[in-house]
Amino acid sequence: xxxxxxxxxxxxxxxxxxxxxxxxxxxxxxxxxxxxxxxxxxxxxxxxxxxxxxxxxxxxxxxxxxxxxxxxxxxxxxxxxxxxxxxxxxxxxxxxxxxxxxxxxxxxxxxxxxxxxxxxxxxxxxxxxxxxxxxxxxxxxxxxxxxxxxxxxxxxxxxxxxxxxxxxxxxxxxxxxxxxxxxxxxxxxxxxxxxxxxxxxxxxxxxxxxxxxxxxxxxxxxxxxxxxxxxxxxxxxxxxxxxxxxxxxxxxxxxxxxxxxxxxxxxxxxxxxxxxxxxxxxxxxxxxxxxxxxxxxxxxxxxxxxxxxxxxxxxxxxxxxxx
Amino acid sequence: xxxxxxxxxxxxxxxxxxxxxxxxxxxxxxxxxxxxxxxxxxxxxxxxxxxxxxxxxxxxxxxxxxxxxxxxxxxxxxxxxxxxxxxxxxxxxxxxxxxxxxxxxxxxxxxxxxxxxxxxxxxxxxxxxxxxxxxxxxxxxxxxxxxxxxxxxxxxxxxxxxxxxxxxxxxxxxxxxxxxxxxxxxxxxxxxxxxxxxxxxxxxxxxxxxxxxxxxxxxxxxxxxxxxxxxxxxxxxxxxxxxxxxxxxxxxxxxxxxxxxxxxxxxxxxxxxxxxxxxxxxxxxxxxxxxxxxxxxxxxxxxxxxxxxxxxxxxxxxxxxxx
Numbered sequence: 001x002x003x004x005x006x007x008x009x010x011x012x013x014x015x016x017x018x019x020x021x022x023x024x025x026x027x028x029x030x031x032x033x034x035x036x037x038x039x040x041x042x043x044x045x046x047x048x049x050x051x052x053x054x055x056x057x058x059x060x061x062x063x064x065x066x067x068x069x070x071x072x073x074x075x076x077x078x079x080x081x082x083x084x085x086x087x088x089x090x091x092x093x094x095x096x097x098x099x100x101x102x103x104x105x106x107x108x109x110x111x112x113x114x115x116x117x118x119x120x121x122x123x124x125x126x127x128x129x130x131x132x133x134x135x136x137x138x139x140x141x142x143x144x145x146x147x148x149x150x151x152x153x154x155x156x157x158x159x160x161x162x163x164x165x166x167x168x169x170x171x172x173x174x175x176x177x178x179x180x181x182x183x184x185x186x187x188x189x190x191x192x193x194x195x196x197x198x199x200x201x202x203x204x205x206x207x208x209x210x211x212x213x214x215x216x217x218x219x220x221x222x223x224x225x226x227x228x229x230x231x232x233x234x235x236x237x238x239x240x241x242x243x244x245x246x247x248x249x250x251x252x253x254x255x256x257x258x259x260x261x262x263x264x265x266x267x268x269x270x271x272x273x274x275x276x277x278x279x280x281x282x283x284x285x286x287x288x289x290x291x292x293x294x295x296x297x298x299x300x301x302x303x304x305x306x307x308x309x310x311x312x313x314x315x316x317x318x319x320x321x322x323x
Numbered sequence: 324x325x326x327x328x329x330x331x332x333x334x335x336x337x338x339x340x341x342x343x344x345x346x347x348x349x350x351x352x353x354x355x356x357x358x359x360x361x362x363x364x365x366x367x368x369x370x371x372x373x374x375x376x377x378x379x380x381x382x383x384x385x386x387x388x389x390x391x392x393x394x395x396x397x398x399x400x401x402x403x404x405x406x407x408x409x410x411x412x413x414x415x416x417x418x419x420x421x422x423x424x425x426x427x428x429x430x431x432x433x434x435x436x437x438x439x440x441x442x443x444x445x446x447x448x449x450x451x452x453x454x455x456x457x458x459x460x461x462x463x464x465x466x467x468x469x470x471x472x473x474x475x476x477x478x479x480x481x482x483x484x485x486x487x488x489x490x491x492x493x494x495x496x497x498x499x500x501x502x503x504x505x506x507x508x509x510x511x512x513x514x515x516x517x518x519x520x521x522x523x524x525x526x527x528x529x530x531x532x533x534x535x536x537x538x539x540x541x542x543x544x545x546x547x548x549x550x551x552x553x554x555x556x557x558x559x560x561x562x563x564x565x566x567x568x569x570x571x572x573x574x575x576x577x578x579x580x581x582x583x584x585x586x587x588x589x590x591x592x593x594x595x596x597x598x599x600x601x602x603x604x605x606x607x608x609x610x611x612x613x614x615x616x617x618x619x620x621x622x623x624x625x626x627x628x629x630x631x632x633x634x635x636x637x638x639x640x641x642x643x644x645x646x
Binding site: 060095097099137140142211214215216217218221224225229230235236256262268272277278279284285286287 | 383386387416417418445457483517537539542548554558574578579588589591595596599601602608611
């Protein structure tokens with residue numbers, strides 16, 4: 001992947017950051033945000049929708065509150081930089097929020113939140129997404145299923161991590177059902193006429209259902225306030241393929257209590273959950289992020305299997321782009 | 324209400340803060356968090372579960388990060404104080420987070436978030452709640468349907484406000500169904516054996532369903548990390564009738580962009596939503612908090628109707644407590 005991105009005129013250092021993100025998404029069991037995305041990014045770079053040499057600048061610097069202009073660089077890079085700033089300033093000021101405008105699709109939000117952990121910070125990240133949900137009571141798509149992630153330090157090998165979209169299911173699940181020739185449950189999506197549908201193809205042309213109806217719609221709108229409205233970038237219906245925004249926040253736990261005490265308390269919370277009696281057919285009760293960590297650890301040990309068709313698409317992209 | 328609370332040995336100034344909160348909840352159309360609660364608070368005060376003279380102290384002061392000890396005072400008062408500190412420090416530092424421990428049930432979270440608005444701040448508030456949800460895949464209640472609220476300044480008469488529990492529906496809806504002799508839809512709750520139920524009485528003995536399954540469970544746990552684990556108070560299964568925790572956060576919009584520009588952008592977002600074509604039978608599409616504002620404005624104009632039985636319970640409490 002690094003070779004492919006450098007052939008798109010992205011520097012090797014920047015290409016490595018993007019590739020690391022994509023591999024981690026696959027390792028954590030979220031292939032929809034992993035290596036499979038490369039051809040899309042290649043196409044976006046070649047079509048000029050992604051700037052290979054972005055001049056990523058801190059355009060507002062108030063210490064713990066900053067705005068970064070991503071200059072339409074590849075999202076995993078612009079978001080990485082803004083998130084690093086949120087981590088640095090969070091350590092310095094105890095709490096920081098960095099808004100990023102003129103970014104592009106930046107992958108899995110958990111990636112950013114997790115980066116804060118090793119600094120003793122709680123990490124939090126959100127992005128606005130392409131318009132794919134209808135406000136409660138309406139018939140027109142006006143809000144994205146804007147996701148957010150939060151990661152919390154623990155004494156375990158793994159942090160506690162929540163990463164969720166504000167729709168009932170992520171759009172990728174429709175594609176999975178379609179590729180298997182399966183129908184989807186009622187309640188996941190609507191068709192283009194606004195009627196509930198079990199057809200994944202009709203759903204893709206329609207809209208995703210917000211999780212919990214007005215709750216998911218409300219959350220999506222509030223996340224756009226931080227990522228879109230307050231960043232100075234695009235928001236709401238103004239959001240197209242270009243110019244998404246993000247918001248990265250960090251909280252230094254040690255400003256509230258000694259980090260060791262906090263982690264011990266987190267362990268107590270995790271112990272309670274892990275000791276929960278299970279429903280019939282359920283092996284064990286998980287803490288948010290634990291399933292992803294299990295997959296990560298297993299792939300770290302056994303290697304990451306990537307479908308041949310995806311590897312072939314990487315080879316094809318590399319050949320096409322030349323040396 | 325102020326008279327009743329002062330007869331419980333709460334100072335008049337403190338009693339006024341509590342009464343103001345309860346009336347605002349009724350005005351905004353959330354009677355479950357309003358005047359109806361008074362007899363419960365009276366009982367809790369008389370049983371010694373609420374301390375009428377709390378020594379509310381800032382026990383950790385790192386400027387933008389503070390921990391407040393509520394000394395088991397009545398929740399609307401302890402939370403008010405901690406939230407005022409979050410507002411003051413947010414203006415000073417651009418962003419602040421105040422954790423509150425040894426608090427009690429503190430009412431509607433929107434009340435706190437809304438207080439930040441007039442200072443040009445985004446307000447955010449959460450509390451942990453009594454254990455009433457089962458982690459995904461489990462059979463034992465281990466997490467509360469912890470709610471949160473976020474309020475954002477706009478140019479309208481009203482801020483944009485989201486206030487939601489992390490369950491499919493709030494527990495109060497079960498009581499409403501029961502009092503009307505109605506059944507509840509499948510998917511709202513489970514009975515004590517962990518089976519889905521349509522009986523509101525069985526549901527009250529059982530558990531509430533988290534909104535979006537693992538999403539609601541994950542959010543509830545993360546909110547407890549802020550309100551319970553990081554405040555130094557009770558959390559998870561350790562949370563009983565006493566000692567809930569809260570977390571109040573503020574963000575000074577002007578540190579990101581001029582407040583007028585921000586509000587103009589918010590208005591654009593609101594315009595988009597309000598212009599959304601409506602589904603059959605729907606009058607108009609609302610922005611979060613708009614319905615509550617409509618109710619508030621109408622009651623401001625026409626007066627607030629309180630059920631006679633509630634007024635009678637206030638009279639009874641006052642008589643019982645003597646002069």
